[in-house]
Amino acid sequence: MIVYLDNNATTPLSDPVKKKINESFELYGNPSSFHSLGVKARNVIEIARGKIAAAIGSDAKEVLFTSCGTESDNIAIQGLLKSTKKKHIVSSKIEHPAVLNVIKYFEASGYDVSWVDVDRYGRVNPEDVAVLIRPDTAIVSIMMANNEIGTIQPIKEITDKVKEVSKDVIIHTDAVQAFGKVKFKVRELGVDMLSISSHKVNGPKGVGALYIRKGLKISPILYGGHHEKGIKPGTENILGIVGFGEAASQAVENIEYKIGKIRELKERLKNGINRSVDNIEINGHPDEVLSNTLNVSFKGIEGESIIMMLDMEGICVATGSACSSGRLEPSHVLMSMGLDPAVAQGSVRFSLGDYNTLEEIDYVVEKLPPIIERLREISPLEIK
């Protein structure tokens, strides 16, 4: 039995998406060609674009297709910085590496960066962002929801506060983890750019999108043909794009119902773990958190060994421990929240998806406690 609880890493293709992609195998024309085969391909891309736009509440013209969330983040941040003389950036300490490392690169190149702290739940205070805005601030980039702990940021409040200080600062949000899990419309958020990714919402890997508010011009960072307004040149990934379009429509359909259902399963998992394992810490905000994400630290033991033992029972999850990623320190997200490094090393992330069942949750609750007990027997640490 495989119990897949790693949906924040990626998700399986849904049946409608598989069907859509299957139907598109014959659309081999280059969407830039003038002949009818090209036009057919062009049309399905524009239909998919329309679906993405409807899903996020924008005009189709404001949606660019990219190859993934990371590329969307790179194009947004690098493209914006390239188009302005301003050299100050504001971002949070818990961004995904796709934002963090882009900004670190600019920092190393001489840009000024103000890194916003998070509280012990991983949440950003809008005031803390606004107070950092300067006349030379080019861009603010704060993720909508964190992939490791699930904490949701108050993006609308952040945009409002920032705009009180300056109307010129460009605001970008990485919504890769939030899309399909948080109900939002871009115009209500007030952001200038927003990144999303297909494979987090049961779409195919290898395709993402970037929303760029009408009127905002950014520079290209890739050069080539005129595709996607010259910002993302390259022959379009037709199969990926049609799959993504389908996935995006599904992602927002009945979103409140889906959020409620998944939250129930997560609560069942959380309560089950609380009942049967002691000396644990739940990491992340208690309320402003993705309904599908549960990040738990098991004191006295290390994360990779926990997930290995869970894997032996067919349970797929992730960890923020250093060992599992090849880094020397545990997750930067957990460290920014002020967690004790030893506690951070024992963290496990359970991220639920549309296909998880009650039986699967109960199976995990059954298999987990003996694993924790066994590893605690092996560990030299005394748990207080």
Next chain:
Amino acid sequence: MNQYSDKVMEHFKNPRNVGEIENANGVGHVGNPVCGDIMKLYIRVEDGIIKDAKFKTFGCGAAIATSSMITELIKGKTIEEAEKVSNKAVIDALDGLPPVKRHCSVLAEEALKKAIEDYKKKKEDV
């Protein structure tokens, strides 16, 4: 799991010699929680031979496997022989470790050295 050998997986699933030795005459305690790797190695030496060895480890799959393997490698050896057990010997006995996990075997070697050092020091004090 994708990169671990069958031997490593075996020593992770069924680690040998987990525990403490109450009347240990050598203890080696190495590592720290920040790194995510802590090992405590206990040895009982009689007539210059390691009669018993036990370990406790906080760490990943490789950490637990190398700890288990090193206790197997030193049991029954003289102190002089045990001193020669290197991290490479542990890696070889485990049919290899992924490059990023080799430091776990180094920690096991350090725990052994400290345990032997502790034993020698205790002998002197007596």
